[in-house]
Amino acid sequence: MTALDGNAIGGTLHEVFSAEMTAAVGTCATCGATAPLAETLVYLDGPGVVVRCRACTAILMVIAKVRQYNCVDLHGLAALG
Amino acid sequence: MSPITRGFHGRRRPEADADRVPPGQFVTEDFPVLSAGPTPHTALDKWTFSISGGDGPQSWSWEAFRALPAENITVDIHCVTRWSKLGTKWEGVSVDTLLSQVGHNARFVMAHCDGGYTTNLPLADVTGGQAWVAFNFDGKPLQPEHGGPARLLVPHLYFWKSAKWVRSLELLTKDEPGFWETYGYHMYGDPWREQRYAGD
Amino acid sequence: MAGTAVRGRLTWQVAEVASVLPETPSVRTIVLEVPDWAGHRAGQHVDIRLTAEDGYSAERSYSIASAPGEPLSITVERLEDGEVSPYLTEELRPDDEIEIRGPIGGYFVWDGGDDRPLLLLAGGSGIVPLRSIMRYRAQTGSHVRVRALYSSRSWTDVIYRDELDSYRQDGNADILYTLTRHQPSGWAGHTGRIDPAWLTEQAWPVNESPVAYVCGPTSFVEGVAETLVRLSYPAAAIKTERFGASGGQK
Numbered sequence: 379m380t381a382l383d384g385n386a387i388g389g390t391l392h393e394v395f396s397a398e399m400t401a402a403v404g405t406c407a408t409c410g411a412t413a414p415l416a417e418t419l420v421y422l423d424g425p426g427v428v429v430r431c432r433a434c435t436a437i438l439m440v441i442a443k444v445r446q447y448n449c450v451d452l453h454g455l456a457a458l459g
Numbered sequence: 460m461s462p463i464t465r466g467f468h469g470r471r472r473p474e475a476d477a478d479r480v481p482p483g484q485f486v487t488e489d490f491p492v493l494s495a496g497p498t499p500h501t502a503l504d505k506w507t508f509s510i511s512g513g514d515g516p517q518s519w520s521w522e523a524f525r526a527l528p529a530e531n532i533t534v535d536i537h538c539v540t541r542w543s544k545l546g547t548k549w550e551g552v553s554v555d556t557l558l559s560q561v562g563h564n565a566r567f568v569m570a571h572c573d574g575g576y577t578t579n580l581p582l583a584d585v586t587g588g589q590a591w592v593a594f595n596f597d598g599k600p601l602q603p604e605h606g607g608p609a610r611l612l613v614p615h616l617y618f619w620k621s622a623k624w625v626r627s628l629e630l631l632t633k634d635e636p637g638f639w640e641t642y643g644y645h646m647y648g649d650p651w652r653e654q655r656y657a658g659d
Numbered sequence: 660m661a662g663t664a665v666r667g668r669l670t671w672q673v674a675e676v677a678s679v680l681p682e683t684p685s686v687r688t689i690v691l692e693v694p695d696w697a698g699h700r701a702g703q704h705v706d707i708r709l710t711a712e713d714g715y716s717a718e719r720s721y722s723i724a725s726a727p728g729e730p731l732s733i734t735v736e737r738l739e740d741g742e743v744s745p746y747l748t749e750e751l752r753p754d755d756e757i758e759i760r761g762p763i764g765g766y767f768v769w770d771g772g773d774d775r776p777l778l779l780l781a782g783g784s785g786i787v788p789l790r791s792i793m794r795y796r797a798q799t800g801s802h803v804r805v806r807a808l809y810s811s812r813s814w815t816d817v818i819y820r821d822e823l824d825s826y827r828q829d830g831n832a833d834i835l836y837t838l839t840r841h842q843p844s845g846w847a848g849h850t851g852r853i854d855p856a857w858l859t860e861q862a863w864p865v866n867e868s869p870v871a872y873v874c875g876p877t878s879f880v881e882g883v884a885e886t887l888v889r890l891s892y893p894a895a896a897i898k899t900e901r902f903g904a905s906g907g908q909k
Binding site (some may be wrong): 461462463464465466467468469470489505 | 673708709710711712715717718740742743746750755756757758879908
């Protein structure tokens with residue numbers, strides 16, 4: 379699969395954060411790079427959504443929809459604003 | 460409850476082999492590529508496969524691994540994202556062969572892969588002729604996007620357990636959640652009991 | 660029930676198909692009526708959800724083709740062996756209902772508030788959100804300079820051709836087409852992809868503070884964005900939106 383970008387999960391991010399998030403700037407906890415979430419590397423065909431830093435490919439965020447709940451792991455983000 | 464969309468049925472069609480298709484699955488002729496990250500590319504001269512956590516580490520280079528006895532198998536595979544592919548042909552080394560030289564008292568294994576992916580399985584489900592480290596698909600070397608040079612193949616469980624780019628099996632005495640299991644996917648993953656999520 | 664009742668929440672609403680309009684042999688625009696639609700910004704998209712009788716559902720995202728203030732429309736390309744696009748481009752008809760949520764997006768948007776020249780770069784169906792931008796620009800009487808480079812497989816695959824050509828009339832907009840697979844006889848335009856040399860020639864110089872919007876398949880976007888970076892476009896001046904390898908999830 380080809381990776382998409384954070385625009386493709388705009389709806390999911392809005393669901394999780396109750397706000398538009400594609401323009402929100404994330405800071406990678408692994409390499410320190412900052413970028414709008416729209417510019418992240420996104421893998422979304424599998425069991426869940428994996429959002430990676432475009433600069434170093436480390437995982438920023440994982441969103442898995444388990445039944446009606448979103449399980450969200452934000453450990454890979456040092457900051458999100 | 461979502462309103463029904465008139466005339467929409469997706470790609471699916473009534474299954475000819477309904478008893479080969481677990482509940483909630485549909486059959487595909489493609490081989491979808493699903494990933495959690497960029498495709499790793501490990502050169503064969505750097506590639507190793509290891510067993511850890513037993514009475515001594517065991518490791519094979521690509522050459523040594525390919526010198527092991529291998530089998531041709533034809534199996535149906537079932538992805539938790541609901542597609543199933545019937546009659547897929549693989550060639551691989553049985554995990555029984557790989558474990559045969561290692562003493563251990565493990566009851567579980569964790570597969571570790573290039574790119575960082577992990578998945579856990581009971582030892583009983585990767586032995587007894589149920590699991591392979593597969594290097595050929597459909598008579599040709601396994602493509603990187605499908606897990607090549609080698610992936611774990613455990614067809615009786617949901618395909619997220621058939622870890623791509625597998626590099627080692629870690630022997631464990633207790634079950635621990637791997638990547639998707641940590642996020643709420645089922646620890647075991649039997650497609651016939653539709654064990655997609657924890658608690659199913 | 661109003662989908663926008665709770666501030667911040669994005670909820671699924673039922674939309675009715677008002678009309679369908681063929682654009683090219685494989686592309687169709689679908690005009691939707693959504694009760695209490697709160698409007699949108701140029702460049703945003705919507706998520707669509709279809710549900711079969713047995714409860715099976717599929718979701719896809721489509722860029723909004725209409726300008727802010729116009730009836731909501733999306734433009735969908737029929738993808739070979741797609742799951743959703745053949746339904747939307749061939750089966751769906753007026754009065755049908757589909758679920759929709761949106762508008763979505765706050766990054767790949769243009770609100771027309773400044774006069775930075777626009778560089779719009781489209782690969783295939785990537786033209787859709789850029790057309791929304793162009794339409795909005797025309798509607799608001801904006802004089803912002805715009806140069807659009809639009810890559811299609813062939814002349815019959817060019818979406819919104821006449822409309823895009825009409826924008827040249829205001830004197831500040833330039834639309835350039837490139838055809839990658841087949842060109843009509845006598846074609847004097849560019850051929851092949853939007854290559855670095857052509858893009859370098861056409862891109863607004865960095866000292867004019869341009870902003871680029873790049874949309875299309877992932878490989879298209881990455882190739883083009885890389886050239887803009889080499890032209891010293893700052894990261895904040897390059898907005899990207901990637902569709903799947905074949906132009907979108909199918």
